[in-house]
Amino acid sequence: MSTSSDNNTQNDYVATTEEMLTKIITSSDIELITYNNTQNDYVATTEEMLTKIITSSDIELITYLSKLLIDTGRIEYDPKIVQIFENYFTDSGIQSSHAFSILSKSSSIPRYATLLGFFYQYGIGTTQNEELAFQYYQSAADKGDSFSMIQVGWYYDNASGNPVRRDAKKALEYYKKSVETGNHPQALCHLAYHEQNERKMFLMYEEAAIGGFRDAQRQVIASYRYGSGIEKDLHKAFRLLWKRIKEKSKWNFNELEYLKLFCLGGLM
Structure with a gap:
């Protein structure tokens, strides 16, 4: 069973099995999987518990989608990326709602929360919800994700009251954080605008x-x-x-x- 990895600008963030487990399963899940054998106590390892809840193919799927979003975002701001995602789901035969479900279970991982925010922002695999999109971007930004910092800054730069009030000062703060954290060219470009x-x-x-x-x-x-x-x-x-x-x-x-x-x- 492989762990998930997503490439950050300055260093690779690799979620260990333990981290994935604590972010994906609930205590009731653990009680269900950990059971008492008639002859001796058997405690399932984290690998075994994780395998029962999320498959390696699911992790590979979300890691791929995350990389697609970040890589495209580093090249240009392109609304057509939504269509790129939709085409991928159509061509691969994977339901976007399935990807959304996996993300919902592992949203504590910063880069996955960023992707979840993107899904909510554009209604991919779920109902479009700008407030939830902003909340997930904010959560990932608070944990150091440079791409989500740009998204939060963008909301403050362009919002008309929903989900936040327009605030150029806050927008600049998040753009600067993104540059300092990940040297993200899109954030630098946004700073130049101002x-x-x-x-x-x-x-x-x-x-x-x-x-x-x-x-x-x-x-x-x-x-x-x-x-x-x-x-x-x-x-x-x-x-x-x-x-x-x-x-x-x-x-x-x-x-x-x-x-x-x-x-x-x-x-x-």
């Missing part, structure tokens, strides 16, 4: 772009094109744009419009 100093803003975008966050890459291109926070350099802007074109095979409508405007600006 920066008033154009030079500092550009440097933040540049660092996030180097980290692989695509929205930051677009911002760096725009900075070189218009001379925002950096000396105007159309050739540098075009080289960066051309690099993006070669690296990305699919472009959405907004990106195509951006490319068209860029070309109309006289570079091509």
